Amino acid sequence: MLLHACNGIGRLARLMLSDRKANFTVMAALSAPVALALAAVAIDEASIYTERREAQAMVDLAAITAASNMTNVNTAVVTTLTDNGMPGVIVQSSGQTIEPAAGKTVVTVTPGRYVASGANVGQRFQASVTPYNAVHVTLKKIPARYFASSLIPTPVIGTQAIASMTPQATFSVGSRLASLDGGILNALLGGLLGSNISLSVMDYNALLSADVSVLSFVDGLATQLNLTGVSYSDVLASKATVGQIATAMANVPGLGNTAKVALQTIASKSTSTVQIPLSHLIDLGSVGKLGLGQKPAGLGVDASAMGMLTAAAGLANGSKQVDVALGAAIPGVLSTTLAIAIGEPPQSSPWLAVGEVGAIVRTAQTRIKLIVKIGGGNKNVGGGITLVSVSLPLHVEVAYAEAKLMDISCPTGPDSIKVTVATRPGIVEGHLGDSSSAGFADFTNKETFSNTEIAAVKLLLIPVVSVVGSAAFNMANNPATTLTFNKADIDAKTIRTAYTQNFTQSLTTSLVSGLSLTANLLGLPLNLDALLGFVKPPVVALLNSVAAPIDTLLANLLGALGVRLGEADVRVTGATCGRSVLVQ
Template sequence: MTAIRRPALWRDRRGAVAPMIAALGASLVGAAGFALDAGLYYTANRELRVATEAAALAAAMNPARATARARDALSRNGYNPAILQSVELGQYCPDAALPSAQRFDPGFTRCPGNGRANAVRVRTGKPSRQFLTRVLGSANPIPALAATATAARIDEAGIGISSGILTVTNSLVNSVNDLLGALLGIKLRLSTADVEALMSSNIDAGRFFDALAERVGETGTYSDLTARTAGLRDLLLAAASAADDPATAAALTLVAGQIGGGYPVPLSGLFGLGVWKDMPVGEAGDRPALRAGMNAYQLLTFAVQSGGGAIDASDALSRVVSGTTVSIAAVATGPMDRPRFSFGPAGETSVGTSALRLKLDLGLNLSILGIGVEPVSVLIDIAAARADISAIDCPDTAEQARDTRVSLLASSGLVNAYIGRPPANAMSKPMPPLSADDIAPARILTVLGLINADVRAVAQPVMGNSGTLTFGPGGQGTIGKPGMPGISASIGNGSQLGTLIASLTSSLTASNGLQVTVLNLCIPPLCSVSGTRSALIAAITAPLTGLVGTTADPLLDNLLRALGIQLGHATLWVTGARCGVPVLV
């Protein structure tokens, strides 16, 4: 049978794709056009965003001319200024507690400060460049180009809190050596000239942090550095290298040489770095952002207190006459919840002292019925003082550094005083809270087990004050700089230690002040002063009051100031200020 022969074209499939192309060509061209237009959109949108960010930075430099500066920046980057859709003025809130979207405040209602605009939000928009997708009309998935950028000029200041720079006297120098030496466990030997050099000069904060990072081998960020524990010797030698005054550098080096290699200091309780915290170490010293200072004496005393030294100044006593003494039995501190030195913008920069408790023993030079009187213990509670930067006012003047003003919201601490027997853990560290109900009567006299005298007294609390302190032209203080402290400003109640303790001793004459019992029975008028004042009460209260005024007051005043504390006061220093350059936020 003869095979059927098929034509050659039956086996030739070279044209088989032509129908497929004819059927799918429109889709392929559409996909290619969409890919092209989408690529052009993303490229153009990225370029527009960069130009919008540049416009926002330019506008934030001078918010009063924000629109004109934004248009000029767009024009210089090759865009028609007509693409500028809106320029919105506001305040930037550098508050970590606020979500990022809420830190730009166009209503000036969320941020502290003076209500002046320091931030600008710029919006731009224009049609995207399209080729094939434009034929889709309203169904076109490629949107118009749009960009939004927010920039702020973050102004910063450095602040510190203490009792202030003091008039240096011999008794103050003795207190500094005794108290700080007791903390360190050494015999500290600083002269009057050494203490004066420390108190009268700032060290450069940026250079100090860089030098300390090098000494302890830190190569990360400043946040990593201040999370460490450093030896006090390294800290003081780093400070010496950052001191502009040779006498200050020499005094810091002298103390470092007396300390040796021990005494670790946790840095986190001392410093708050604000917006500097993520900067790599080694970059602070040469940047104007860190051109703030720290007082050399405050750095020394606060670092000593932050370490683990047990505060026992029982040898720091003063004698009026033989047998009559005033001594500090113990000092306790509370936890530090704010740094002593802080650097950053308004709204997130604060400093504070730790709460302090002193136990004072007053030994009386008297005897009653031939029996000596036990020392009378007095406790003084000083609550923490604090301050927050509420505003940094950088004027648009040629002398901006001279005309800048910094405002602090400050509060001094509440002060209480007690005579009696405190709880056993009252002087532990960190110290527990204490109230009048925790003070029990203390026995100061026992005669043959028959006659007993117990004392308990509570002074009315000295209330702290609060208010705004301004540094700069027309303010209560001036702004310092590295190497040179400015003029401090204080807020307080003007209380004196002697007045506070004298009110305690006078309250012993109240019915529940000095209690005298015979055979554990209260026998008037011994246990009550509602009638005739007993000779026993007068024999105890009169010399006690005199001892407070002549000895306890000046002694404790110096000891407190050696620790950087002034009773009932918060003394603030603005150690530097910088009017910033705009940054994207």
């Protein structure tokens, strides 16, 4: 019986083990907790991944927005993130450490400078380096967890983006001519170019009113220099003569016929073979990377025909002294002799530039020596004293004027563009006296001046008395003047002028009023105060009588060279805020 019972139990066990009904239910019941945990983790991980992608998209947008608002980057980032549903945005300042928490997003906003080439990718953004053109934004936040908060550690989403925008402007510094004198301009250009120039006032007016497309001008130069398949910068790295420059300007499309013929005349008359480094004349900045024939979107690059011509002529002359024969007659003046020396502009300071904030353009340093002989008419001034002749030995040095691009902004879009330029007129030094002619064209050394003969006097019919003297006038360089150009100014190519505030009277009058005179009898500096009492008033009166025409002559000479006493003219002929783009 017992054996039979055991066999029955064995059969029952075998039947139960061989029966697979409901096994899946058992296994499902045993694995359900694990499966649910894995599902919870998977769902939350997918949610975190999606949230991270959304956070990256918002950081990208915030960086782009901030790069478009460089003056208020923190507000731009916070507003962009908040408007797109990012909760509790807090900006972490330098030196702070703020940990993210539920409902609290921590961002850092770092303005800096981005250089697209010439550095490793990781080094292209330079934090806090000015002028700013890029923004680095980082974000940290705690993502939402729905099912697996007790199964996985608290994660932190971290994203970052760098966006850059490169506003640019085309600007130049120089000077308008106060008035036109064809004879003076012909003599000056002829002296600088070593040729005989004979243009009319109408020709010069046409050149003064004409603007040329700089890119079309460079295209024309490339043809003359046999350069093909190159960029604008490649052409500007070359050299050209003034004749080639004038020819290229004459061939720019859209130039008026009078200006075109005038430039062709100058090109044919120019005998100078000096090769000018074109980069000293024009700097196209990033626009120079474009291939010939390409144009930058939204940015005009135009220049004054007369300004470019005279700047090129000055560069061609180098620092050599130029003696100019003046054909213009001034009433009461017996003769005038003029010498001019033009220094090299400071390095990396072209006459015209296309650049970002921080770009600088400068004029050249200029020296003028003007000796004017004034007839005394043998005027009897009393006491047996006769005034024979009077001289005005005028020396003027104008340091370079400077214009620096300070800001380009578009507060509400392209039509609201505003360009700010800090401008300093050149320091002016004026002297009446004698200087060493050997150092006149040497700009590495400061000129020195001494007494020279101002008047020749007869004493009882004997021409033995020489009235000598000297005077000096210095105009200090005031803080830079801020000039602002809006879209209408840029479209109209408006000229704005910075003035030196303390330059209130004519240079010649200032020098004459400060003239210190002494008298030499037979070459001996004796005390002749009584004689000076008779001589000085008529001498000063004669000098003052020619002060106005001498000042006009001086203004025309300097204006033709692109400089003015106590003033600097700036033009912005094109500007764009560009587009803010992600760079990293």
